[in-house]
Amino acid sequence: MSLYQDLKYAISDGVCYAAQGVTPEGFAAYCPRYIDGFLVTLELLLLSSALGLSIGTLVAVARVSRQRALRTAAWAWSYVFRGTPLLVQLWIVYYGLGSLGPEKLGILWPFFKSGWAVGLAVLTINTSAYIAEILRGGIGTLPPGQLEAALSCGMSRGMAMRRILLPQAFRVAWPAYGNELILLMKGSALVSTITVMDLMGQTRSVFARGYSLETYMYSAVLYALLALLLTAGLRAVEKRLRVA
Amino acid sequence: MTKTLIALALLAASPAAAEPLRIATEGAFPPFSEINANGEVVGFDIDIAKALCAKMERECEIIAMDWDGIIPGLVNDKYDAIVASMSITEERKQTVDFTNPYYSNYLVLLAKKGSGLTVDGIAQQAVGAQRASISSSWAEEQVGARGDLRLYDTLTASFTDLEAGRIDSIVSDYFPALDWLKDHPDFEVVGDRIDIGDQIGIAVRKDDAELRDALNVALEGIVADGTYGQISTGYFGTDIH
Amino acid sequence: MELLGFGAEGWGDDLLRGAALTVQLAVVSLAIGLTFGMVLALAKLSRFAPLRWLAQGYTLFIRGVPEFLILLLAFFGTEKAVAAGAALLGLEGGIEVPKFAAAVGGLSAIFAAYGCEVIRGAWLAVPNGQIEAGHSVGLSRWQIFYRIRLPQLWRIALPGLGNLWLVMLKDTSLAAVLAIDELLRVAKVAGEVTRQPLMFLLAAGAIYLLLTAISDKMRASFEARANRGMAR
Missing domain, CATH: 3.40.190.10 (Periplasmic binding protein-like II)
Structure with a gap:
């Protein structure tokens, strides 16, 4: 077991030890499982949102590119991944592409082998499509004179994008991005259908032991708590953006 | 009235x-x-x-x-x-x-032929089972709550992943395993079937x-x-x- | 490819039946969700504070909890709730909530939580002056609602509701995990039986894409209709 894994287990044991007595009995009995799962959910969320933001930005820039092929490719990216359900995307990659097996997938197999890696990749791609759309909308709200002014000052298109347009687009798009982050968190629960033991996966395991609805309620509270934390964090950033 | x-x-x-x-x-x-x-x-x-x-x-x-x-x-x-x-x-x-x-019913551990796995050693590798089944609760006891146990919504899905090589073994019920082995000669029952009085x-x-x-x-x-x-x-x- | 055909050996007809069930799920949930969303929006606009808090709490909860979890809760929970309600009314057992109804319950509960915000926003966007004008020409409250507020509310809320419809259309796929034979579940089963999961899942993906594309077109034409006579 890796050090990182041990650390995660230590955290959840610690949390559960501290929460003893103040949490309901039905929760306390399986507490480490919920928190183990919670940490996996958190980890997937942080990684996929960071990666998705980078890819989404690239796609958004491609959408306003002067090259038609690039524009079309970026449009198709957003269209396909926003037009199909996340669950379908997860199953296409895990059960569909994965069924081709190690012989056909070759060096890609270690990726397809892992439910966690597939989950992370699909969540990343899915959120990148939405982020690209949000950012494109943000860029669209800026007056076209800004780009012209930047170009006439001798900036390259790339530099104008990085220095002038994107920072403003981010500020405009921030609230919408916040919504997308919450949606991503909720969507991440679907990785439990491809064997990942995230919060939802653990919850379903615990549910199978006693068929008690409580199980789902505890998990719902944990998810709602995470959503509240995210919302608070996003608000704080938004305030700073406004001051700047 | x-x-x-x-x-x-x-x-x-x-x-x-x-x-x-x-x-x-x-x-x-x-x-x-x-x-x-x-x-x-x-x-x-x-x-x-x-x-x-x-x-x-x-x-x-x-x-x-x-x-x-x-x-x-x-x-x-x-x-x-x-x-x-x-x-x-x-x-x-x-x-x-x-x-x-x-x-x-009996349980069996299925793995690729010549894998060298033993029933006692399943805690050391990725093992699959059907969610909410007698196999999964038995497997959970063996590997512990934090072992690498993958749960599937259907037994069929766990067979598919075993075949693809995503997992090293699965814990399955006896008769479905025999039925599946008929078309999958590369796989075998590891050790004896497990009698849990099921x-x-x-x-x-x-x-x-x-x-x-x-x-x-x-x-x-x-x-x-x-x-x-x-x-x-x-x-x-x-x-x- | 023959596997996608319509004969006894093909799964094409099953896929189409699945797609039809998907659309049914979404349409029924839309109707119920919209009604419930309207009620929630009115609760949020109410002068009676506890009603506002209740509505607020509800939307906060639904918006923070995964759709998957809500569907599972609806699936395993509605029956208990219905049974408890029936017991209160003195009815004995035997009230059945089919899987389909549970899924509709879950989906419309989600739709309502998001929809009420859109409706509330649109409600507030109708200028107060128009309402006052309505009063001053002697229209009744109902007439003001029906003649002045509703037509404009509809126009303002349409784009937002259209988005939510697309979200819900995609969320119907979660019903696959509840063993409802909608599009995705049919594709998964077909893939397992024929050992061609990639082909069938891709086919399902293509059908979802088609459904969202059609929805988008319909939304555009609805919006054009609602906006007729408006200056651009």
Whole structure:
């Protein structure tokens, strides 16, 4: 077991030890499982949102590119991944592409082998499509004179994008991005259908032991708590953006 | 007058005897239940269910459910009985009632031939099982809550992942494993089959003793008149009762 | 490829039936969700504070909890709730909530939580002056609602509701995990039986894409209709 894994287990044991007595009995009995799962959910969320933001930005820039092929490719990216359900995307990659097996997938197999890696990749791609759309909308709200002014000052298109347009687009798009982050968190629960033991996966395991609805309620509270934390964090950033 | 009305209402609310018996099964547990190319559920469990209905002279409706929700569905009156190779366990007995067993089940560990795995060593590698099954709870005991146990919504999905090499082994019920091994000669049962005293019964609601008793009588009936043996031989070449 | 055909061996007809069920699920949930969303929006606009808090709490909860979890809760929970309600009314057992109804319950509960915000926003966007004008020409409250507020509310809320419709259309796929034979579940089963999961899942993906594309077109034409007579 890796050090990182041990650390995660230590955290959840610690949390559960501290929460003893103040949490309901039905929760306390399986507490480490919920928190183990919670940490996996958190980890997937942080990684996929960071990666998705980078890819989404690239796609958004491609959408306003002067090259038609690039524009079309970026449009198709957003269209396909926003037009199909996340669950379908997860199953296409895990059960569909994965069924081709190690012989056909070759060096890609270690990726397809892992439910966690597939989950992370699909969540990343899915959120990148939405982020690209949000950012494109943000860029669209800026007056076209800004780009012209930047170009006439001798900036390259790339530099104008990085220095002038994107920072403003981010500020405009921030609230919408916040919504997308919450949606991503909720969507991440679907990785439990491809064997990942995230919060939802653990919850379903615990549910199978006693068929008690409580199980789902505890998990719902944990998810709602995470959503509240995210919302608070996003608000704080938004305030700073406004001051700047 | 009011009293008559209430009585009428009660009559209307209680299910008439002519109503078909609703039986849930799974549909992804070959050869006990699977969906054929025409989209129908077929298999040993379905044949047994139909034989029981014939014996009880009742019309039957077979409903395919997902395993995860099959007990809650029974409790909530979505159907009246579960004939889905369900193990009789203490945990489940707190929620539902069971008939007498209709066959005995064993668990097996399946892995690639020559993998060198042992039953005692499963905690060291990725092992799969069906979510919410007797296999998964046994596997969980072996590997611990934090072992690399992958849970699948269907047994079929776990077979697929074993074949693809995503997992090193799976814990499965004995007869479905034998059935699967027929088409997958590269795989084998690791060690001996595992006898955990597992008995397979038909689940009914706790307040439905009437149905449980009727099913028990019918079960005895189809065993005695040879119907059971005939069905079993058709699937397994032997009587598994 | 023959596997996608319509004969006894093909799964094409099953896929189409699945797609039809998907659309049914979404349409029924839309109707119920919209009604419930309207009620929630009115609760949020109410002068009675506890009603506002209740509505607020509800939307906060639904928006923070995964759709998957809500569907599972609806699936395993509605029956208990219905049974408890029936017991209160003195009815004995035997009230059945089919899988389909549970899924509709879950989906419309989600739709309502998001929809009420859109409706509330649109409600507030109708200028107060128009309402006052309505009063001053002697229209009744109902007439003001029906003649002045509703037509404009509809126009303003349409784009937002259209988005939510697309979200819900995709969320119907979660019903696959509840063993409801909608599009995705049919594709998964077909893939397992024929051992061609990639082909069937891709086919399902293509059908979802088609459904969202059609929805988008319909939304555009609805919006054009609602906006007729408006200056651009």
